[in-house]
Amino acid sequence: MELCNHDHDHEETVHQAKIHAMSEEDLQTICSVFKVISEPSRMRIILALMEGELCVYHIVEAVEGTQSAVSHQLRILKDNKIIRARRDGKNIVYSIADEHILNIIKMSRQHLHCEVSE
């Protein structure tokens, strides 16, 4: 593989791609956000919390998961600052911490035609 002589515009496109390339850090940032919300079990939790704050027991009920699995995913969401936790007596109440993620999900649902039905 030596040359691609069928279209010299490609050389310029490659040049532009290199100039406009995201920093490695930004690339990791944006990709890790997509990765976190790409897991259905986590997306379900986020969607549930979009309706309002919930304690673990009710999140488990809303997403129909097991306590342990939900708790592990809550940890990942919290570590990624997508949700926040506050203690309220015996319960830990979770809520959305990042409005940007909400907007990304909302806009994506519109684009992918996965909006709320009503």
Place this chain on the structure above:
Amino acid sequence: MELCNHDHDHEETVHQAKIHAMSEEDLQTICSVFKVISEPSRMRIILALMEGELCVYHIVEAVEGTQSAVSHQLRILKDNKIIRARRDGKNIVYSIADEHILNIIKMSRQHLHCEVSE
């Protein structure tokens, strides 16, 4: 774990979450899109193609990958209708096929402050 009596609003929130719940199909759709673009190697390819169409050789050059790895990722992007391929002589020229994905990425970059520098 029997009751959560510290806040009865949670019951209503769970109710709303169940009513507004996405269909399983939509959930898979949106999550699989996020999954595809959550891999840095694939995101690099998409970002390169945002500058213009490219043949495989030039994609390899733009993203600084190996031919085989890039080819495998191109396949996944094509299977997911994010890019399209057309043959041009000895080369296969790839280009973005889904404007929605572009918008999602652009908006996400704004939200996450990963915009182009200039």
Place this chain on the structure above:
DNA sequence: CTAATATATGAATGACTATTCATATATTAG
């Protein structure tokens, strides 16, 4: 047809990760 070029692909491998199970920690009631 043959050689060279461009791209694709199958299998193997290693890395990552979601879930489960068992258990630990924290809070409150009594």
Place this chain on the structure above:
DNA sequence: CTAATATATGAATAGTCATTCATATATTAG
């Protein structure tokens, strides 16, 4: 303090997946 409740967590497991290596396919030049 003790029991019960609510949540978190560590280890094990199984499944997924990105990359690599070797090779196959397709196109063009001669």
